[in-house]
Amino acid sequence: MFELRRLRLLHELALRGTLASVAEALSYSPSTISQQLAQLEKDAGVPLMIPDGRRLRLTEHGVALAAHAARALELEEQIRGELESLQPGIAPVRVAVLQTAAQAILPNALTLLAGREPGLRVEIAEVPPEEGLFELSARGFDLVIAEQYPGHTRAHVRGLERETLGSDPIRLALPxxxxxRQLSDLEDRAWVMEPPGTAARQWALQQxxxxxxxxxVRFEIADLTAQVRLIAAGRAVGVLPDLVWADIDPPVRLLDLPGHPVREIFTAARASSASRTGIRAVRNALQDAFAERSDTRRGHRTT
Structure with missing residues (x-):
């Protein structure tokens, strides 16, 4: 009989590729991970891993068992969700949020939740969308607030389902x-953008x-608040979404981009856990908080 906790280690190894990364993600020592996987291999009676340089590569048997492990973990999550529906609030909800959502949406959403589900524990971490979506698949989070830029569709991962929160206008930000008067006038300016590899950076470059x-691009800064300060100080120009302003008046000059582009803000959860009472409550609160903010901040004036 396979132990589910060992199957999860194999599933994590299939996702992350190294014992060290699995150990870091699960807060175990690499030696513990190695011992547990060795025991799983004994339980299976076939080789599951072979050394490949400094990494471990899954054998054909290992790949097959890792796929079964993913399904077993999904089933366990579904069972837990059904049990929780009989006793709501027994499990916390772990949420990964992007910076602008943490500033503009989260406070009001948590206030709504406190009134609706006072016994629900919500744990929040600010995480870039790319990392958050990966960790969602790896069960590091239960829910992710992420973004999608126009023309740059994120990959749809099996087992994850999305719900749109709303759209967020993207504008030029100038000192x-x-x-x-327009984007083409900014060829000789210094730019601030998010680091390479992010959807925001790729989209801004294409514009x-x-x-x-x-x-x-003289400044590569992930913190959008720091970007705003650079622009307001006259040291750079950039492309920023409206959510960055939260409840403050922009200290910069905003210009519309051609076509008035917007990014989509969405939540993602594993299909096997999306029906959990706690996750559903958090999603509803986020949806209502986003809608309230859109009503109060609709139509930022440009100059």
Missing amino acids: PADRA CRAAGFEPD
């Missing part, structure tokens, strides 16, 4: 004294290239 120039 208050900068009198540029500049479509306008006929390669931007001079």
Whole structure:
């Protein structure tokens, strides 16, 4: 008989590729992970892993058992969800949020939850969408708030389901004294953008290239609040979503981009746990908080 906790270790190894990364994700020592996987291999009676340089590569048997492990974990999660529906609030909800959602949506959502589900524990971590979605598949989180930029669709991962929270306009952000009128006027400016590999960076680069120039990216900063300060100080220009303003008036000059683009803000959860009472309650609160903010902040004026 296979133990579910050992099957999870194999599932994690299939996702992450190294014992060290599995150990870090689950807060175990690499030696503990190795011992448990060795025992799983004995239970299976066939080789599951072979050394491949500094990594372990799954054998054909290992790949097959890892696929079964994923299904077993999904089934266990479904069972837990059914049990929780009989006694709501028995399990906390772990949520990964992107920075702008943490600032603009989360406080009101948590206030709504406190009134609706006072016994529900919600644990929050600010995590980039790319990392959050990966960790959602790996069961590091129960729910993720992520973004999708126009023309840059994120991969749909088996076993994850999405719900749209709403759309968030994206605009050019300029220093208050900068009198540029359109994107093509900014070819000679210093730019601030998110680090390479992010959807926001890729999208912003494409907008500049479509306008006929390669931007001079002098500042690579993930923290959008820091980006705002650089722009307000006159040191750079950038592309920012409206959620970054939360409840403050923009200290920068905003210009509409061609086509008035918006990014989609969505939540993602594992299909096997999406019906859990706690996850459903958090999603509903986020949806209502986003709608309330859209009503109060609709139509930022541009200059």
